[in-house]
Amino acid sequence: MSKINFLKPDKSNLSTYLYLGSFLFFISILDVFLNSFFNLNLTGFLPNFLSFLLPLILGFIGLHFIRIEYSGINKLDLLNKHINTNNFNAILSLLIIFVIIKSIPPLLSWFIIDASFAGDSKDVCSGSGACWTYIKVWIRRFMYGMYPNAEQWRINLSFIALMLLGSVGYFATDKFKKYLTLYYVVIYPLIAFLFIFFFISGGPVFFDFSYGIIAAILSIIIGFFIPSKFKFYYFLIVPLALYIILKYFLFFEEYIELGKLDGLNWVETGAWGGLSLTFIISFFCLIFCFPIGMAFALGRRSGFPLIRYISIGFIEFWRGVPLITVLFMSAVMFPMFLPADFFIDKLVRCIIAISLFEAAYVAEVIRGGLQALPRGQYEAAKSLGMGYWRMHIFVILPQALKLVIPGIANTFLALVKDTPLIFVVGLLEIVGMLNLAKTNPKWLGFAMEGYVFAAIIFWIICYAMSKYSYNLEQKYKTDR
Amino acid sequence: MNFKLKDIIPQLITVLAVIFIFGFFTYNAQINMENRGIDFGYGFLSQESSFDVQFSLIEYDGSHSYFRAYLVGLLNTILVSIIGIIIATILGVIVGVARLSPNYLINKFAAFYVEFFRNIPLLLQIFFWYFAALRALPLPQDAEAIFGVFFLTIKGLYVPAFIWQNLSIFLYSLIAAVLAIIVIKVQAKKVQEKQGKQIPVFYISLGLLFILPLLSFFIGGVSLSFEVPALKQLATTSFIYEGGVSLPPELIALTLSLSLYTATFIAECVRAGIQGVGKGQKEAAASIGLTPNQVLKLVIMPQALRIIIPPTTNQYLNLTKNSSLAAAIAYPDLVLVFAGTALMQTGKAIEIVSITMFTYLTLSISISILMNWYNKRIAIQEK
Numbered sequence: 001m002s003k004i005n006f007l008k009p010d011k012s013n014l015s016t017y018l019y020l021g022s023f024l025f026f027i028s029i030l031d032v033f034l035n036s037f038f039n040l041n042l043t044g045f046l047p048n049f050l051s052f053l054l055p056l057i058l059g060f061i062g063l064h065f066i067r068i069e070y071s072g073i074n075k076l077d078l079l080n081k082h083i084n085t086n087n088f089n090a091i092l093s094l095l096i097i098f099v100i101i102k103s104i105p106p107l108l109s110w111f112i113i114d115a116s117f118a119g120d121s122k123d124v125c126s127g128s129g130a131c132w133t134y135i136k137v138w139i140r141r142f143m144y145g146m147y148p149n150a151e152q153w154r155i156n157l158s159f160i161a162l163m164l165l166g167s168v169g170y171f172a173t174d175k176f177k178k179y180l181t182l183y184y185v186v187i188y189p190l191i192a193f194l195f196i197f198f199f200i201s202g203g204p205v206f207f208d209f210s211y212g213i214i215a216a217i218l219s220i221i222i223g224f225f226i227p228s229k230f231k232f233y234y235f236l237i238v239p240l241a242l243y244i245i246l247k248y249f250l251f252f253e254e255y256i257e258l259g260k261l262d263g264l265n266w267v268e269t270g271a272w273g274g275l276s277l278t279f280i281i282s283f284f285c286l287i288f289c290f291p292i293g294m295a296f297a298l299g300r301r302s303g304f305p306l307i308r309y310i311s312i313g314f315i316e317f318w319r320g321v322p323l324i325t326v327l328f329m330s331a332v333m334f335p336m337f338l339p340a341d342f343f344i345d346k347l348v349r350c351i352i353a354i355s356l357f358e359a360a361y362v363a364e365v366i367r368g369g370l371q372a373l374p375r376g377q378y379e380a381a382k383s384l385g386m387g388y389w390r391m392h393i394f395v396i397l398p399q400a401l402k403l404v405i406p407g408i409a410n411t412f413l414a415l416v417k418d419t420p421l422i423f424v425v426g427l428l429e430i431v432g433m434l435n436l437a438k439t440n441p442k443w444l445g446f447a448m449e450g451y452v453f454a455a456i457i458f459w460i461i462c463y464a465m466s467k468y469s470y471n472l473e474q475k476y477k478t479d480r
Numbered sequence: 481m482n483f484k485l486k487d488i489i490p491q492l493i494t495v496l497a498v499i500f501i502f503g504f505f506t507y508n509a510q511i512n513m514e515n516r517g518i519d520f521g522y523g524f525l526s527q528e529s530s531f532d533v534q535f536s537l538i539e540y541d542g543s544h545s546y547f548r549a550y551l552v553g554l555l556n557t558i559l560v561s562i563i564g565i566i567i568a569t570i571l572g573v574i575v576g577v578a579r580l581s582p583n584y585l586i587n588k589f590a591a592f593y594v595e596f597f598r599n600i601p602l603l604l605q606i607f608f609w610y611f612a613a614l615r616a617l618p619l620p621q622d623a624e625a626i627f628g629v630f631f632l633t634i635k636g637l638y639v640p641a642f643i644w645q646n647l648s649i650f651l652y653s654l655i656a657a658v659l660a661i662i663v664i665k666v667q668a669k670k671v672q673e674k675q676g677k678q679i680p681v682f683y684i685s686l687g688l689l690f691i692l693p694l695l696s697f698f699i700g701g702v703s704l705s706f707e708v709p710a711l712k713q714l715a716t717t718s719f720i721y722e723g724g725v726s727l728p729p730e731l732i733a734l735t736l737s738l739s740l741y742t743a744t745f746i747a748e749c750v751r752a753g754i755q756g757v758g759k760g761q762k763e764a765a766a767s768i769g770l771t772p773n774q775v776l777k778l779v780i781m782p783q784a785l786r787i788i789i790p791p792t793t794n795q796y797l798n799l800t801k802n803s804s805l806a807a808a809i810a811y812p813d814l815v816l817v818f819a820g821t822a823l824m825q826t827g828k829a830i831e832i833v834s835i836t837m838f839t840y841l842t843l844s845i846s847i848s849i850l851m852n853w854y855n856k857r858i859a860i861q862e863k
Contacts, residue, residue: 260708325840337506338505
């Protein structure tokens with residue numbers, strides 16, 4: 001047995017160091033653990049200051065002893081490599097372990113042990129823990145806003161139906177795969193729109209707006225059969241013409257009743273709210289901002305100077321202002337810009353504002369993808385005799401969009417996280433409903449529970465989205 | 481001829497469409513304003529505002545003009561942005577570096593922080609801090625002093641105020657120190673290029689930065705004293721702190737949530753930047769005999785900063801724009817004071833919203849122009 005040098009542990013006295021170090025480390029963890037879980041203070045006989053620092057000192061010495069390079073013991077080497085490379089890292093690791101141990105009991109007791117779940121009045125919430133009863137009582141308001149209780153099955157049914165319809169892509173056979181893009185870009189949004197228009201609203205809410213949607217979708221479907229030579233002019237003229245025909249010639253005032261299905265009550269958009277409104281707004285903004293953004297991305301790289309300057313102006317304008325002022329504008333300034341008898345619903349104005357705002361961000365992301373493509377791709381497509389639209393649709397955009405999946409996912413995440421801002425125009429989605437419930441005199445003092453609840457929901461949604469985008473990115477990754 | 485027409489027509493149609501839309505809006509706006517009897521103009525800016533703002537950096541009360549109210553809001557926005565940017569940068573750099581740490585625990589801890597705060601809407605975080613967390617603080621009379629001088633209460637944070645005498649001399653000494661450091665740095669570079677000697681510029685500058693201001697205390701007659709806030713009873717149950725500087729809870733909640741939220745994005749920028757520097761760079765630098773510190777200072781950081789700075793500036797801009805969420809918790813920023821209260825009082829929707837948007841627009845466009853210039857300057861010249 002060679003001489004033991006405590007300042008420099010080495011391999012020759014491995015077991016001595018190992019037992020001593022592990023013991024000290026174990027003691028320090030045990031002390032913190034007992035202190036935090038059972039409120040016992042093992043080192044209470046020492047002066048305050050020393051008793052506070054003792055676990056750290058003991059743990060540090062212990063970690064120092066077991067820091068032996070190439071000890072030959074696999075687990076010890078792994079431990080050293082991961083949390084114990086040098087003194088500084090050892091202290092940080094210890095601190096993090098202590099913080100985790102210290103924070104478990106209060107969190108656990110607030111969330112579960114001391115929390116109240118039963119009952120339906122404030123009286124059960126007298127403990128120090130969270131009052132989940134509050135969430136239980138208000139859950140319908142948080143999910144559906146002021147939507148009448150008796151009608152909420154309409155929202156549930158629509159969302160379930162849309163979810164099922166949305167998952168069609170997973171079950172499509174190879175034969176139908178090529179129609180999926182058309183389905184998701186044109187038909188699915190139309191179905192979703194009809195569901196919300198007829199079913200959730202059940203009234204003439206979206207009416208002015210719906211002409212535009214119908215015109216756009218009809219013209220896109222017909223557009224597939226137009227020779228590419230005339231496509232540009234076709235898309236400039238036909239949608240507008242269709243809109244005018246629909247609005248002024250086909251659908252007369254008496255048809256405004258069209259929005260109502262028999263037996264369904266009309267629910268105003270003002271009554272919509274809660275998490276379902278978050279979903280509706282995110283969904284539509286997501287659908288609208290993507291094509292608009294793509295158009296402006298192409299416009300910004302267009303060879304026509306006037307179109308380019310207009311696109312730059314559009315993008316930089318929306319990117320330069322905060323969303324809250326855009327919503328302010330849609331609430332107080334936009335009605336001034338329309339004819340006095342022209343009515344656009346608050347929710348629709350909101351969706352338009354958020355879509356335009358996010359479209360600018362989408363445009364910048366897509367432009368990044370377009371710029372990253374090598375010139376050769378453009379030249380190769382042109383040499384095959386492809387025109388502008390054909391080249392972009394079949395060669396450039398598929399590759400560029402693949403490149404920018406993470407960026408687009410980030411923009412969409414930002415969109416979902418921005419929806420609470422609609423409180424500015426008086427629409428109350430889940431965060432707005434929380435603020436409303438918080439001021440209810442019967443349920444004062446439960447702000448914390450509400451915010452934690454909403455935070456968990458948003459966190460799950462956003463985290464799932466970011467993981468999904470990561471999977472998508474991996475799936476479409478091609479070696480370049 | 482035909483070829484040219486094909487170029488012109490799409491542009492013409494687009495421009496006509498834009499002109500048509502703008503014309504339509506302007507026309508309607510004119511008619512609507514006529515109907516409601518509102519006149520258009522920016523004359524109201526010099527009128528008396530007659531509303532009060534609870535937190536202001538410059539002297540302001542109801543007798544001042546609307547333009548001054550605008551300035552108050554703008555300054556408050558800038559204040560919260562600057563504090564937020566400083567905290568977010570410090571936190572973001574620490575977390576970003578921690579995410580690259582070989583230590584498993586630190587790495588995961590940083591990753592947890594980023595994933596947690598990034599995926600919760602900022603507005604929700606602001607509400608959480610303001611309505612839930614800061615409301616749990618003690619009343620002024622129950623507050624315990626932190627280090628004996630700070631008081632964190634439900635009514636805000638009270639910190640001691642600095643009371644300077646001969647402040648200008650102190651500032652002059654600071655300026656002199658900075659100038660001296662620049663001169664020394666230039667000289668050191670010359671010496672190194674001529675003789676190959678290295679002068680420890682860092683320690684010299686640190687010394688100068690301490691010694692010169694310290695000298696000003698002894699020789700220049702500068703003195704500094706603190707005014708510690710003291711509890712004062714207004715009524716039997718109503719207490720308030722007097723003296724010192726008070727930071728309202730709105731400001732605390734806002735800066736806290738803004739910096740915690742933005743720090744996650746900055747951390748990701750920092751991580752991407754450091755990872756973006758090739759491993760070969762580090763090895764090459766080490767192989768020509770640079771010390772680890774020199775490798776970091778002369779090889780890694782200059783390249784990493786090139787990747788880090790543009791997206792980070794973007795995050796600073798985002799933070800500034802997000803500070804407009806202050807309106808939700810009644811912190812008197814530009815949006816609340818000007819686009820909120822002033823708009824309600826005057827009813828000049830178009831003018832006020834346009835001024836507000838134009839202010840933010842100027843801010844972001846000037847920063848992005850600056851950024852483009854910087855990018856061009858530091859870009860690696862290839863081929």
